[in-house]
Amino acid sequence: MKYFLILLFTAFVSNAQMQKEQLDLMPWPQNINLTGSTFTLNKGFKINITGNPNPRIFIRATNFLRRLDGRTGLFFEQGFSTKINENPEAELQINCVRNGKIGLYEDESYQLSIESNKIKINATTDLGALHGLETLLQLLQNNSKTYNFPTVEITDMPRFTWRGLMIDAARHFQPVAVIKRNLDAMASMKMNVFHWHLVDDQGWRIEMKNHPKFTQLASDGEFYTQEEIKNIVKYAGDRGILVVPEIDVPGHASALLTAYPEIGSKVVDLKSNSVESKKQSAAIANYAIERRSGIFNATLDPTNPKTYQLLSEVFDEVCPLFPGDYFHIGGDENNGKEWDANPKIQEFKKKNKFDNNHDLQTYFNMQLVPMLKKYNKKLMGWEEIMTKNMSKDAIIHAWRGTNEGLSAGGALIKAAKNGYQTVLSNGYYIDLMLGVKSHYLNDPIPKNSILTPEEKARILGGEAAMWSELVTPLNIDSRIWPRTAAIAERLWSNENVTDLNSLNKRLKTISFRLEESGIMHLRNKDVILRNICNNQETKALRDFSNVCEPLKIYKRNGGGKKYFMFSPLTLFADACTADAFDAYDFDIAVNNYLENKNIENQTLVTNFFRKWIAMDADLISLSNNAPLIQPLLPLSKNLKDISEQLLLVIENKKTVNTDVLNGLLEKFNTRSPADVEVAVYASLKKLSQ
């Protein structure tokens, strides 16, 4: 009995002490008020839905039950949620005033109230209710035997109306299953826009019933059927997500022009042709699907009426597949080379008094506006479309920044000031393989920006951009997640939610829970490591992967020279992620040690060194039967060597030649053929000084 009382007391204290900081919520809600008690889950837990929601709520409530049951193993009696008010006595009551519309500016707010015997989600629309269900799942707690929710009052709504993820399915095709699991993960992070980059130099990915040549000649057999597209749009809609398709024109057109070279701008070089082939090729140049990364010349001919005829027919077929209000026409990175070299196009510019190619591209873009308007769609494009004569109805997608020699996100501010609605992707390019911190602290409206309320209102939000030069279905999830969860928080939560320690702590749980949505970032890492290890024990390689990061900012495939689109992405760099876990923990250990050199702090640091010394020996041993480990050995040896030196310094208080230390340190700055960098350089440098 005494034991029982103690247990009871402990439970009471631990619940009463539940603090907001203990919750692993993401994105962080606007208002949370913990009320100190708990709601205990049991197998009789049921859901009841009232009001006038869209039927998608039943699909998602059923999904909620399945996920909660999968986590807890409680064997819920309720298997499905199928209609209004089917369980009036249910513990979870959801009420939605009305059907939510998929698109911008819809009411996505919700109130979640958990009492010790009742849970209520109230929302204006079912879209808000879906968000409430995700928050509820994130609130799940447990002790050693049971699962519970803390009692709490939450009111929540998004800061920005555009919280997007772009996936480039053109460079490396991404099958339906990849898209669907990422839509599930987006929904769990309350994201609401899926921007689908469907066409680029490396492939045309949309089935065109009236123009079969697109996929026959320019897809390598990898494309989405129209039924699959409709199915994905429905799947997204059921999760509150708008799909914005992109057909990138007039540049990035190698695939398009492989199918329809007659609307390209390239001038045929007759000199190199034989007499016989001259006749055939005199009028039309050849294009081919690009197998490399980069900016290519292939560009549509804006002076050719056939160009607009074909595009009009393309939009006639593609627009009806997407019920949303937006269509992205790309418009980026037109290098103008084919235009400059084409006398006919030069003449057209002169005749129309176009000062430059920008004017010509604006002319081109403006031809597309009515084609889209026909289907009630607004034109969206990358920031290059923002020219002096461009329609103010266009949405400007800001993407360039310091990497392109421009100010970070400058186009966003300029667009807002110029009267355009705008979305930010600069700072959210997750293919750059930068750490989560850089994305998280990148606010669409920085505190120092000087904008009127009207201008601010034109900033719709932001979008993570997953360009796919170096991603396949095997590694894409580890490039998107968990970093995109941090971007989702930036776009949903209050601008003052910026604590990096909190972010990192919560991200550990969020990353784990993403597996439930089918995200494969954790499991596919093991697949890659097993392949590299040739089915030997992976522990040493895993340890090494936890201090290495893939080369950043396009250094891995500099100039598009190393990787073709068919090159292997099953390498060590593909197992590594942008935020090496052990590197993060090591840096904390180093900082603590430098602040206070007590024995505990010292041991935390030296344990890393011992681990890396042992790891190097294990890697050498593994490499005897695993050629793919060979390129890693110099990096690992260097880490071992410097670990040994620093152990001497720290434990034996020996003086080590600074030149030797610096020499070892600088070796980390040599480009490795393994395409990774050891991410403990900065921490080691601190220790070496």
Add this chain to the structure above:
Amino acid sequence: MKYFLILLFTAFVSNAQMQKEQLDLMPWPQNINLTGSTFTLNKGFKINITGNPNPRIFIRATNFLRRLDGRTGLFFEQGFSTKINENPEAELQINCVRNGKIGLYEDESYQLSIESNKIKINATTDLGALHGLETLLQLLQNNSKTYNFPTVEITDMPRFTWRGLMIDAARHFQPVAVIKRNLDAMASMKMNVFHWHLVDDQGWRIEMKNHPKFTQLASDGEFYTQEEIKNIVKYAGDRGILVVPEIDVPGHASALLTAYPEIGSKVVDLKSNSVESKKQSAAIANYAIERRSGIFNATLDPTNPKTYQLLSEVFDEVCPLFPGDYFHIGGDENNGKEWDANPKIQEFKKKNKFDNNHDLQTYFNMQLVPMLKKYNKKLMGWEEIMTKNMSKDAIIHAWRGTNEGLSAGGALIKAAKNGYQTVLSNGYYIDLMLGVKSHYLNDPIPKNSILTPEEKARILGGEAAMWSELVTPLNIDSRIWPRTAAIAERLWSNENVTDLNSLNKRLKTISFRLEESGIMHLRNKDVILRNICNNQETKALRDFSNVCEPLKIYKRNGGGKKYFMFSPLTLFADACTADAFDAYDFDIAVNNYLENKNIENQTLVTNFFRKWIAMDADLISLSNNAPLIQPLLPLSKNLKDISEQLLLVIENKKTVNTDVLNGLLEKFNTRSPADVEVAVYASLKKLSQ
């Protein structure tokens, strides 16, 4: 120079010593002749194809390049194989005499010749060439720096023409991605029949454009569109695989009758109806999708002309989706209860002089023959369709055995003797969760069978059966693989290839390589373990999972009482597999120790005990924050307790009370609520005596 010579010599010796036994080929080829040298792979490796193959060869040759490049990281220059004779100088030359037809009795033989600078695959059909490419991939070897193939001459062909896998997509729906990755794995194991169980009591999984009620009312929204079906049939065909669809009738019809109750056999019980509802329900009974496992009563009415009208329309819509020559109509487990209770049906039997329900079902089955013949399809059914008046054109699918109180595979022999073509699944029911050995040693034509050559020729082969009462996309791969690879070998290789040590050794590599086909048996185990551990370190639970196996022969869900179709399959039993690795290794250690109690053998045994004692402590610690571990603790404690006792016996030479030991041992035979059994019982018993 001396060093170089030594290296050369070592390489020469190691290659010269390459023995057949070192190869991890599966299924084992009919003839292998190693010739003692090697072919070294480099990035210039190319494929050239000649002859008159089906274009599928280009898809698969490209896939071959991608897989080989993914394993080796060589960055092959050739990205695609697209046309005949595009690389006449290529190192790999493939020649096919003619287009292979997808179906039975096609020539699937191939010759593979590897010389030190040239590889040739010669085959009559491209189907044989595909098999040759899979064998070549399995031959890949490496030293510490390079990859190579041993020089070899292989001639190969299958023993049986039907080497199948059935997947039940009705009880738990299996998305397109699950089917596709399993087709890839089948192809890698040279399997050629995918039997798709599409309809059962728990769901109708085929889009029916002319009868939308099927999926509207009886699929929970989970079904294949006709386009998806066609796409999968094409995908299978590109891998040399015939798709045999199954619509299970007249029993297993709960879903079908949920959509079309008017053709059911159930008599409405008017007594329980209110006066008001009587009028409506007088004629038609209600059916509902089943949420449990078992044999249910729902059965089509064979006396109702509407039954045949509807089935005819169903076949009119479904048959054209499947170009193959076979259609499976189920026909199993009709318990006859609805027929016996229906006066109209009894009268029909009397009038037609049917002695029993078998005669009535034969009448029903025979109505389907012309409906299928219209599309040039032969009727196939489970063994219950083999009645005295059944057409000899039917293919008999033998499935029952000792578990059903019958002789193992008796129906197969009976069918062959009665003039039916027949396929064996008894002994290949992988849902029983039996060890790989039982399936591997189950020969369709046992050595003691007394059959004429004509009778033997009627035995087409066999088929692994993956019933899905307890499988979801998360755990299905670990139920199918790697055990189905052993079944594939049984059906392809010589009947004398039966060495279990060789099987187990090769299966380790094969299991690992299945990941390349997208099979998730290894990676999804981690997902389940992480979920159970609540994102804590999984090592202890993984160790435990390696000595536990899910309850076998339907004990896990005895009588269908525990699991609904919506119950969680994210539990410890779902992470465990039918062949616990450590249990296998422990048994070898025990046998060696009992044979020779030297210190090495003793240590191998006692190391297991120490591991399990530490594991138990770790599991207890984990369970403090992981309720799903609680049900495992009694099992783990028992393993710890007996480990401690046996350590005393073995290391300290103490005498331990036999009753105590036996008491601990027998505890392993108590049904655990965790739905697993500790698979070291037999080994421990040997030690305890």
